[in-house]
Structures are given as structure tokens and as C-alpha cells.
Amino acid sequence: MQDFKTVVVDTDFLILGGGMAACGAAVEAAHWAKQNGLKVTMVDKAAVDRSGAVAMGLSAINQYVGLKDGQNTIEDYVNYVRNDLMGVTREDLVANIARHVDSSVHLFEKWGLPIWTDENGGYVHEGRWQLMINGESYKVVVAEATKNAIGPENIYERVFITGPLMDGDRCAGAYGFSVRENTFYVFRSKATLVAMGGAVHVFKPRSSGEGQGRAWYPPWNAGASAYFTLKAGAEMTCQEVRFIPVRFKDAYGPVGAWFLLFKSRATSALGGEYMQERRPELENWLPYGHVKPVPANLRNYLMMLDVMEGKGPIYMRTEEAIKKLAEAAPDEKTYKKKMKELESEAWEDFLDMTISQAILWAATNTAPEEKSSEIAAAEPYFIGSHSGASGAWVSGPEDLAPPEYFWGYDNMSTVKGLFCAGDASGASSHKFSSGSHAEGRIAGKAAIRYIVKENVALPTISDETVEALKAETYKPIKNFADNSASTTQKDVNPNYLRPKMFMLRLQKIMDEYAGGVSAQFTTSKPMLDKGLELLTFLREDAEKLGAEDLHELMRCWENVHRMYQAEAHVRTVLFREETRWPGYYFRADYPKMDEENWHCFVNCRFDPATATWEMMKRPILHLFRPAAQAAGS
Numbered sequence: 001m002q003d004f005k006t007v008v009v010d011t012d013f014l015i016l017g018g019g020m021a022a023c024g025a026a027v028e029a030a031h032w033a034k035q036n037g038l039k040v041t042m043v044d045k046a047a048v049d050r051s052g053a054v055a056m057g058l059s060a061i062n063q064y065v066g067l068k069d070g071q072n073t074i075e076d077y078v079n080y081v082r083n084d085l086m087g088v089t090r091e092d093l094v095a096n097i098a099r100h101v102d103s104s105v106h107l108f109e110k111w112g113l114p115i116w117t118d119e120n121g122g123y124v125h126e127g128r129w130q131l132m133i134n135g136e137s138y139k140v141v142v143a144e145a146t147k148n149a150i151g152p153e154n155i156y157e158r159v160f161i162t163g164p165l166m167d168g169d170r171c172a173g174a175y176g177f178s179v180r181e182n183t184f185y186v187f188r189s190k191a192t193l194v195a196m197g198g199a200v201h202v203f204k205p206r207s208s209g210e211g212q213g214r215a216w217y218p219p220w221n222a223g224a225s226a227y228f229t230l231k232a233g234a235e236m237t238c239q240e241v242r243f244i245p246v247r248f249k250d251a252y253g254p255v256g257a258w259f260l261l262f263k264s265r266a267t268s269a270l271g272g273e274y275m276q277e278r279r280p281e282l283e284n285w286l287p288y289g290h291v292k293p294v295p296a297n298l299r300n301y302l303m304m305l306d307v308m309e310g311k312g313p314i315y316m317r318t319e320e321a322i323k324k325l326a327e328a329a330p331d332e333k334t335y336k337k338k339m340k341e342l343e344s345e346a347w348e349d350f351l352d353m354t355i356s357q358a359i360l361w362a363a364t365n366t367a368p369e370e371k372s373s374e375i376a377a378a379e380p381y382f383i384g385s386h387s388g389a390s391g392a393w394v395s396g397p398e399d400l401a402p403p404e405y406f407w408g409y410d411n412m413s414t415v416k417g418l419f420c421a422g423d424a425s426g427a428s429s430h431k432f433s434s435g436s437h438a439e440g441r442i443a444g445k446a447a448i449r450y451i452v453k454e455n456v457a458l459p460t461i462s463d464e465t466v467e468a469l470k471a472e473t474y475k476p477i478k479n480f481a482d483n484s485a486s487t488t489q490k491d492v493n494p495n496y497l498r499p500k501m502f503m504l505r506l507q508k509i510m511d512e513y514a515g516g517v518s519a520q521f522t523t524s525k526p527m528l529d530k531g532l533e534l535l536t537f538l539r540e541d542a543e544k545l546g547a548e549d550l551h552e553l554m555r556c557w558e559n560v561h562r563m564y565q566a567e568a569h570v571r572t573v574l575f576r577e578e579t580r581w582p583g584y585y586f587r588a589d590y591p592k593m594d595e596e597n598w599h600c601f602v603n604c605r606f607d608p609a610t611a612t613w614e615m616m617k618r619p620i621l622h623l624f625r626p627a628a629q630a631a632g633s
């Protein structure tokens with residue numbers, strides 16, 4: 001086996017990930033760190049300019065509250081999030097983000113992000129909370145500010161974080177490896193922020209051959225946040241609250257602009273509008289079935305009922321929407337001009353953030369002004385910053401959080417020194433790109449305060465510990481190097497399992513037993529029990545993962561990370577004996593929502609010492625008006 005050198009990096013505040021939350025944390029922490037003579041370090045598996053979910057760009061900023069102009073209140077936003085999540089949300093966390101998010105948006109604009117404005121200079125809204133942007137370079141703009149704040153010399157790119165470095169019961173940094181050079185990294189820190197995004201490809205994707213790897217969620221976020229926090233022993237929340245987006249079929253183009261800006265209808269192939277025809281079904285999910293907008297999972301569910309009845313394909317009526325908007329034109333010439341304008345806006349929406357959808361349109365001779373496009377429910381993803389809610393259970397802010405939700409520092413997990421933001425923190429959905437940045441800023445400031453107030457020291461990590469972590473990290477390389485010569489075909493070997501095969505096995509288990517696409521998002525106790533049994537065998541086989549090179553080593557660890565996310569999910573879906581989010585998943589053995597017994601958070605904790613799981617209920621405490629009263633807000 002090749003030699004791998006070890007590099008130990010000491011820092012005060014360690015930021016893991018280089019996405020929206022991490023960049024927010026960096027700019028805020030840099031300010032406070034400077035005042036206290038502290039060092040801030042960032043580590044990203046990719047290049048910060050184009051990493052994370054915003055890599056390709058976005059066409060809208062999805063969270064803007066508009067507090068200054070009195071457009072909305074913090075309470076409005078909390079009500080919206082609570083209702084969309086069927087009552088399960090940490091109102092203190094959502095409110096904390098909502099009161100800071102506008103300032104993140106103003107920073108983006110100051111740094112050079114073009115936000116659309118109207119003739120009066122006001123922001124152009126896509127919907128109530130969304131602002132239209134020319135966002136192809138959104139991430140580059142945010143990354144530049146990060147580099148200016150903490151200095152490029154403190155940013156480690158192309159370094160994959162494997163797991164947490166622990167000092168007793170506190171998190172004291174992280175370890176990982178370069179995906180380009182033979183270097184093993186140990187980062188020793190006083191406080192650590194996990195912001196490594198959510199997880200994709202835990203479930204079998206719809207595209208399993210020709211377009212494998214294509215998914216709505218970016219392929220490079222593979223559950224590192226969940227693995228890191230679980231392995232540190234942190235309490236996790238909402239691990240059952242996966243997200244299933246309905247998007248343009250096969251290339252996952254965004255639907256937001258179509259529904260909100262173009263006011264398009266979605267119909268079945270027979271022309272029926274499921275949101276109207278199936279409205280009575282919403283009565284079964286009260287009080288949330290009555291709120292406006294209808295929660296995302298219920299909208300999904302009404303569509304799925306059409307699909308299950310054989311009324312597919314489901315279509316976005318793009319041609320109808322475009323024509324309707326252009327029809328307002330007073331004469332033929334203006335009509336034609338408006339049609340051209342709308343057509344180019346339609347293409348630009350995809351070219352800004354999902355280029356592959358534009359390619360698919362071109363490949364299938366789709367002119368949106370002439371022909372409808374298919375939409376479909378995607379496979380499940382874990383993205384606590386969007387419409388899912390999975391993540392770590394973190395402390396709320398002192399002025400808002402009740403004692404049950406407060407333990408000293410904003411966004412600190414239940415493990416000392418370990419902070420989480422963006423997709424990595426749970427029960428605070430709908431923060432999106434801007435809210436994740438704002439939450440990163442909140443967490444970054446709190447982490448510096450923790451270091452200063454508690455006078456935290458750097459940990460002492462023994463050489464034996466470093467060597468053990470290094471051996472664990474490179475074990476797949478060793479497995480491959482020691483055994484690949486024993487068969488003529490590298491993929492078939494009794495001594496190791498390559499990461500792709502491992503991933504396919506994980507995806508099959510999750511798809512079939514935990515309610516993936518092929519199971520019509522439906523599962524039950526017997527199915528989940530069987531899935532857990534199969535996951536146990538998978539965990540045993542993870543020891544045998546084999547990697548031919550550093551790239552494959554990254555693939556191995558990504559899949560180990562996914563496996564932990566998968567198990568947390570299965571155990572939580574199993575524990576919650578009700579169906580609360582039909583359209584995300586359906587428990588066939590408990591087909592109804594049970595407010596009396598399950599109006600609560602379900603949390604879990606993995607004990608790294610014994611490799612056992614603990615499941616628990618935590619109360620939902622309302623700080624604002626309860627969901628039923630907020631209906632229609």
C-alpha cells in the first residue's frame with residue numbers, strides 16, 4: 001500500500017463544509033474571531049466556489065421575510081413553516097432564522113448578486129417569500145466573501161471529512177483525507193461547526209441505468225453531516241422527515257417559477273386538476289389540510305393518488321400558462337413580444353440552476369409555449385434546510401427558546417463544542433439558501449462566544465489515536481491493495497466490496513423496505529423490521545469496502561455516511577406509529593395522523609461506544625399561535 005503522510009492542523013473554530021451555512025458561519029465568525037485573536041478554518045470536500053446545493057446557481061432566493069418593509073412578520077413565517085411541516089417544527093429556531101435572514105440577502109446584494117427589481121426599485125417576488133435573482137454565479141459571489149473574510153490560506157479544499165475527533169464527551173475537531181494527494185488530515189479545534197449538507201442516493205433513484213447519478217439533490221452531499229453528528233453521540237431529530245420534491249420528470253427542473261410566477265396548472269393526463277378534484281381528501285389531514293398554501297407533502301399526496309389510479313402522466317401545463325399571461329397584451333405585436341419574453345424566461349429558469357432540464361427539453365423537441373411537460377415525485381432525500389426537517393437537535397436562542405430547548409449556545413448540539421447549521425440542524429425547515437446562510441452566521445457567532453466564554457483549550461490527541469483513525473480511514477485502500485490480485489476481474493472478489501455495489505445494495509433496501517419509489521412511498525412495521533435486518537448485514541460488510549484509488553475511497557466513505565443516515569431514518573419511521581406526512585411516506589399499518597399521541601418530535605441517539613440506538617419523544621412547544629388558528633395565514 002502507498003504511504004500517506006499525516007498533517008495536523010490546529011485552529012480555534014473549525015467549519016466543516018463550504019456551502020451556504022458554512023460560508024455564513026465563516027463571514028460572521030471572522031468578525032468576532034478577529035476581535036478575540038482566534039483562527040477560523042474551513043474544510044470542504046470540493047471547491048467552495050462551486051460546492052453544495054447552490055453550486056450550479058439558483059433562480060430564486062427562497063426565504064426573504066421583508067421585515068423592514070413590513071411585508072411579513074416573524075410570526076407569519078413561523079406559521080407558514082409549522083403548517084407546511086404538519087405541526088412539527090421548532091418555532092424558536094425558525095423564528096431566530098426568520099429575524100436574521102433578510103440581512104443575509106442584503107449582504108448577497110452588497111457582494112454583487114443581481115436581485116431582480118421592479119420599476120419602483122422593490123424586489124421582484126416569485127411568491128410571498130421568494131425573490132427572483134440572476135443566480136448563475138450565486139455561489140461564487142458568496143464564496144468570494146468567505147475567502148475575503150477568513151483568508152484563502154485557511155480554507156482546505158478537496159479534503160473529505162470522514163468523522164469526528166472526540167475529547168471525552170466534547171467534539172474537538174475532525175479527521176479526513178485529501179481526495180487529490182496522499183495526505184491524512186487531523187483538525188484539532190476548540191469548537192466545530194457541521195455544515196456538510198444533507199443526503200442523496202440513500203434511496204434508489206428513478207434513473208437507475210442510463211441517467212444514474214442524476215437526482216434533484218446534488219450528488220456530492222452524501223450524509224456526512226448525519227454521520228458526523230451521530231458518531232459524535234449527538235441527539236438527532238426529525239430523521240423521519242424526508243423530502244420528496246415534485247419536479248419536471250427525469251431532469252428535475254424546478255417547478256417553483258411555473259407555479260408561482262407563471263401561475264401554471266398541473267393536471268393529470270385526462271385533464272383533471274388533482275388539487276381541485278381531490279380537495280375532499282384534505283379533510284382527513286386537519287387542521288393542516290385547511291391551511292394555505294396546502295402543505296407540500298399533501299400536494300404531493302393528491303398527485304400520487306391520481307398516479308396510483310392510472311391517471312398519469314401528470315403534466316405541467318406550460319403552454320396554457322404562457323399563453324394566458326401573454327393574452328393580457330393589448331395588440332398582436334405586444335402579444336408576440338410578451339410570448340418571446342416568457343419563452344426566454346422559461347428557458348433561463350432552467351439554465352440558471354438545472355441546465356440538464358434545458359438539455360432534456362432540447363432533446364425531446366419541447367417548446368414550453370407549445371407543449372406540456374411531465375412532472376413526477378422524485379425519490380426521497382434528506383435536506384433539513386428545504387422542506388424536509390432531518391438534522392441534529394440544537395439549542396435555541398436564549399431570548400426565545402423555552403428551557404427544554406435551551407442549553408447555552410445557539411445551534412450547539414447536545415455534544416459540547418459541536419454546532420450544526422443548514423441541512424445539519426433539524427426541525428427548522430424552509431431556511432433554504434438564504435436562511436442556511438443566516439443560520440450559519442448565528443452558529444458561527446455562538447461558537448466564538450462559546451470558545452471565549454468557556455475558555456476552551458485545544459485537545460490533546462495521542463499518536464495512537466491518530467494512527468487508529470488513519471488506519472480506519474484508509475482501510476478500503478488496504479482491502480483492495482491486499483486482495484485485488486487474487487481474481488482476474490477486479491469487481492468480483494471475495495475479500496472486498498466496491499462502493500458502487502455497496503451503494504446499490506443500500507438503495508435497494510431503502511427503496512423496497514423503507515418506502516421508496518418502487519414501493520409507492522409506502523412501508524409498514526414488518527417491512528421496516530426486515531429493512532433493519534438487512535441494514536445490519538450491510539453494516540457488517542462495510543468493513544470489507546475496497547477502494548482502488550482516492551476517488552473510490554471517497555465513494556466508500558460517502559456510502560458509509562449514507563448507511564448511517566438510512567438507519568436513523570428507518571428507526572425513526574418505525575418508532576412513529578402514525579402517518580403524518582402522506583406524500584413523503586405512508587405507514588400502511590398506521591394510515592392516519594394521530595395528534596393525541598404523536599404531536600411531538602421523535603429524536604434518536606446513536607451510542608458510538610456500544611453501537612446501539614435510543615429513541616425518544618420530545619415535546620412540541622408553541623411560542624406562536626397554534627396551527628389550527630393559523631390556518632389560512
Ligand SMILES: Cc1cc2nc3c(=O)[nH]c(=O)nc-3n(C[C@H](O)[C@H](O)[C@H](O)COP(=O)(O)OP(=O)(O)OC[C@H]3O[C@@H](n4cnc5c(N)ncnc54)[C@H](O)[C@@H]3O)c2cc1C
Nearest residue numbers: 017018019020021045052053062161196197422423432433
Ligand atoms: C435542487 C435544489 C434546488 C434548490 N433551490 C433553491 C432555490 O431556488 N432557492 C433557495 O433559496 N434555496 C434552494 N435550495 C436550498 C439550498 O440550496 C439549501 O438550503 C442550502 O444550500 C443548504 O445549505 P447547507 O450549507 O446546509 O448545504 P450546502 O450548501 O449543500 O453545502 C454543503 C457543503 O458540504 C460539503 N461537504 C459535503 N460532504 C462533505 C464531506 N464529507 N467533507 C467535507 N465537505 C463536505 C459540500 O461540498 C458543500 O460545500 C435548493 C436545494 C436543492 C438541492
